[in-house]
Amino acid sequence: MAVRYNPKKEARTKGCLEPKEEYERERREFKWDIPADYSIAQAVDDHARRHPEKPAVVWESEAGERRTLTWGELSELSSRFAAVLMKLGVKKGAPVLHIFPRLPEAFIAQIGTFKAGGVAVPCTEMLRAKDIIYRVEVSGARVVVAHTSTADEVEEVRGHPSSSGVSAQDGFPCTRNAVRLS
DSSP: OOOOOOOHHHHHHTTTOOOHHHHHHHHHHEEEEOOOOOHHHHHHHHHHHHHHSSEEEEEEEEEEEEEEHHHHHHHHHHHHHHHHHHHHTTTTTTTTEOOOOOSSSHHHHHHHHHTTTTTTEEEOTOOOOOHHHHHHHHHTSSSEEEEEHHHHHHHHHHTTBBBOOOBBHOOEEEEESOOOOE
C-alpha cells in the first residue's frame, strides 16, 4: 500500500494556513506605520552617523564587477548632489527627471533630490529624445539628471520646442557627470 503526502491536509491538520490563505490574511491585516514626518533622506543620514562604514548599496554587474557604497558615502555624495541641484534652482516639490541605468549613482541622485526638496522622477535609460520631451512636459521637470551613457539623448532635446512653445533649453538645464564615484 502506497502512502501519499497531501500538503493541504497536512497544513490543515497542523493548524497552518495554505500559502494563498496566509498571503490574503497578511494583505488584509497589513498596515503601514510610517511617521508623518518620515524622510528617507534623513534615515540615510541617521544610518550614516551610526554606521558610516557599513554597506548601504551593494551592486554587481552581469560581468561580476562589484561596487559597494557605504552609508557614509551615500550620505556625503547625496548631500553634495543636493547642493548641485539647489544651485540649479531645485526647490521643494520640484520634479527632477532621472535617467540612469541600474547603478549606485541612481541612489545618490534620488537621495540627493529628496535632500534638495525635489521629487525624483525615475526613468529608464532606454528613453529616446521624444520620450524625454514627453516626460519633461508631463512631469513639469526643469532639471534632467542623466548618466553619461544617456546624456547624448538628453542633449539632443535641448532647444527642442515643447508643445507649450517653451524650448527644452529654456525649460530645463541638463546636468552631465554631476555625480561621480571613484
